Amino acid sequence: xxxxxxxxxxxxxxxxxxxxxxxxxxxxxxxxxxxxxxxxxxxxxxxxxxxxxxxxxxxxxxxxxxxxxxxxxxxxxxxxxxxxxxxxxxxxxxxxxxxxxxxxxxxxxxxxxxxxxxxxxxxxxxxxxxxxxxxxxxxxxxxxxxxxxxxxxxxxxxxxxxxxxxxxxxxxxxxxxxxxxxxxxxxxxxxxxxxxxxxxxxxxxxxxxxxxxxx
Amino acid sequence: xxxxxxxxxx
Numbered sequence: 001x002x003x004x005x006x007x008x009x010x011x012x013x014x015x016x017x018x019x020x021x022x023x024x025x026x027x028x029x030x031x032x033x034x035x036x037x038x039x040x041x042x043x044x045x046x047x048x049x050x051x052x053x054x055x056x057x058x059x060x061x062x063x064x065x066x067x068x069x070x071x072x073x074x075x076x077x078x079x080x081x082x083x084x085x086x087x088x089x090x091x092x093x094x095x096x097x098x099x100x101x102x103x104x105x106x107x108x109x110x111x112x113x114x115x116x117x118x119x120x121x122x123x124x125x126x127x128x129x130x131x132x133x134x135x136x137x138x139x140x141x142x143x144x145x146x147x148x149x150x151x152x153x154x155x156x157x158x159x160x161x162x163x164x165x166x167x168x169x170x171x172x173x174x175x176x177x178x179x180x181x182x183x184x185x186x187x188x189x190x191x192x193x194x195x196x197x198x199x200x201x202x203x204x205x206x207x208x209x210x211x212x213x214x215x
Numbered sequence: 216x217x218x219x220x221x222x223x224x225x
Contacts, residue, residue, distance in 0.1 A: 005224065009225055060225065063225050064225065067225065167224075
């Protein structure tokens with residue numbers, strides 16, 4: 001464990017807490033893409049298949065349970081909670097995410113560390129996570145005005161993977177046997193997808209204005 | 216040696 005990875009995990013945790021806060025405090029999920037939340041639930045379930053077979057540390061197990069539990073709770077809330085579900089922007093959240101699922105799975109069948117069920121699903125979850133934010137970014141562009149909590153949620157979600165890139169650089173320099181090309185390349189793609197969001201987020205923060213994404 | 220390709224990252 002290094003400071004970059006810890007910062008990354010904490011930032012990721014903050015993004016989940018911000019989203020839970022938004023949904024429970026405002027009883028609304030406006031501006032949040034259910035498709036991105038469902039993709040993230042799939043990411044965590046397929047990535048943590050080793051939850052009960054490989055014990056790394058208490059921290060690792062607890063965080064896995066938190067991410068799986070919170071992502072499923074958010075999907076459940078947005079689908080079935082009688083108050084929250086009414087504020088879901090159904091007609092704006094129309095990204096055809098089957099494409100993302102299909103491409104990620106085919107890529108995982110071709111590019112993986114070992115051809116075992118667990119490793120193929122792990123690679124699938126890495127590729128899927130890189131593109132899982134797309135429905136959310138499209139929804140934010142379509143809905144124009146971005147409420148603070150939704151903007152902060154996406155910001156922290158993007159920042160966490162940026163910390164992980166620093167973690168991979170650090171591990172590459174300090175651990176001679178560290179090669180995680182699948183994670184590194186995917187993580188770079190993932191963070192790059194946020195680049196324009198970060199730019200507009202920074203502009204809005206600098207001008208102390210509402211976050212406006214160009215349609 | 217212990218199998219080192221266990222994914223220790225979240």
